[in-house]
Amino acid sequence: MKARVHVSLKSGVLDPQGAAVAHALGTLGFEGVRSVRQGKVLDLDLDETDPEAARAQVDAMCRQLLANTVVETWRVEILG
Template identity: 65%
Template sequence: MKAVVHVMLKPGVLDPQGEAVRHALGALGFGGVEGVRQGKVIELDLADGDTAEAEAQVRRMCEKLLANTVIESYRIEIA
């Protein structure tokens, strides 16, 4: 089974990478982009098993390593 974790900075946390991308897009002629938030996507290949247990395990992974929960939020998809 596959788990996909989407990690983004929480609202209100400054995003210098997102701002650099917004600026670069403007310099390339892509007008109208008022804001960019940069995040990351992590794909995990998990052994087949109980979906609920897999989600709980991935949540523990996020809390311990994959996301800095002070400044980042995350969303988990189990497929």
């Protein structure tokens, strides 16, 4: 079963990486970039075949490893 996790910074948390990208786009001549925020995506291939069990397993992975629960939120998508 394939699952996708979207991890992003909570709103209000400073994103220096995104700010650096926004600045770099400006120096390259791209105008009108108000802000950039960067997150990550993890595509997991699991042995688990039950969608709900897979979702619970991936959620536990996020809490323990994939996301920093203090400053990040995540969303689990089961792709089947």
